[in-house]
Amino acid sequence: MPNDARLVLLDKNVVESLLLPDDVLAAVREAFVLHSKREGRVFPVVRETLAPGGVFGIKSGDVPAQALLGFKAAGFWPGNRGLGGEPHQATIVLIDPATGRPVCIVDGNAVTTMRTGAAGGLGLRQLARPDSSRVCVFGTGVQARVQLSFALRLMPALDNVRYVSATGQPVPAFEALFFNRCNIAPASDRNAAVADSDIVITATPGAGALFDLDAVQAGTHLNCVGADTQGKRELPAGLVQRARLFVDDRPQASQLGELQWAPETPCTELGDLLTSQAPFTRGRDDITVFDMTGLALQDLKVARMLFDRACQANLGFALSWPW
Template identity: 30%
Template structure:
């Protein structure tokens, strides 16, 4: 978090994608996301309604996520979306910019590149869930999905437990190479497996896909598993069997998004659980709710992705860039 008045005398600060990659690491992202989840649970930070629309051009989805964190005095929005054809143009499919304002005056404060920050804040979210909910003796990490985001997920997750092996599945197996390279770099065994084998072996499972159908069956999950569902952020998307929710202890980043557009939407619609069964992870962080209650319990984190995560990491990036003389400035 950062003071909203920092460097306002120099004008509006601009922090590029390159600078964000230079100064924002996984540790900074983890702390920023954990802090904002805590603030959300205390009702001192809240997200505004999300706008997300198909623009009718380039098959793109475009929208806004915004909010205000009173604890950190961070106000702003992330504007951007998903352009599926960008990969053919050597561009990231997700494109976004974070815009920060001074909460005391409403003046524009900072423009911060949002693509890299979106990736590390999403990975930080699942990492926070692993830190607070996974068994401490977890040894096998499983990943469902091997897209751009998967590498960020892998690196962040590996820092939360002493994993001894990584296993993964992807619809296009050739894409698993990007995960294998990281494991080789870290001298960690890696194996491509079926989804059923992955569920039988993994102590922690991260799903990070754009699927619209369940990729994991509830009968495959072994006792004591922690599952972080990170791909479902739109009505209709689905990564896991909704019946898992009936047998798991369920947590989320934000309840309103979880039940409407997160992974929990299907379990809610089917009447398998109700809203009261889902615990904001910030309450676990704050100690007002218990996380895992036994080594045999299945825990599930529904990571829907909220605007306050983007504002939190962007605020830290702006502060670091300004302090290190890496921001540029302009006046309106």
């Protein structure tokens, strides 16, 4: 009955206790497949700058056959660093599509981090050379860490990591996370590190090109995370046109991702590889790029998984929400 309605709240601690990498991989893979089959819809993205210098956005969508509807409100608040907090903030809301009533509110920070890492891992598995052993990572923050973690998890041959920090200096805390899984060290020259790598991962704020075009060698795969807003980029001009380009969603990537700088470039959605709707055979010398802007369906599938498990384990806080 309406007066018995409840709204479930899943805070950071509950989310992190339930968020397991293999489960997130499965949920994110399903999101790509649903998108490819057009069984899940992605609605137009809201992405706006804020007066204090932050960015606010909304990603939403639904899967009618699964009674799944919702949105993620998220963005970037740089002033949070001065408060000792995380600049990236996200909240996911699941909604009953039959009534429009909210069902569950989820702290979306860890969800966003891990689902993006899982998407990057799926991209590597589909697009990078299986024998890839050397990776160059741009960034040492939360997203760089999860991207590298999934890369090492899913690409068994990877054993040599070079990284480029924001200051160009070593970051011992970043190295400590991976020292027992690979040979990791800071790159002394970013272009040389790119040229010597099989895989390049860019996970920065997207303020501009991170390396020179001619540093990218034949056979390289690039996972690009940082371009998620109009005006952002991490790749040098000309690289997208030179590569075989893959995206999570073409309209979204052409507005927010690396594709915005060359919107007429042919590209393939990653989900179409997973469903075999698009044939792909990697040539040994192909340069491939996965331009990641993040699908609302990824957030919703992971949030639904967390909601179901929290209810089964009697976790979270259920609050009366009559109407």
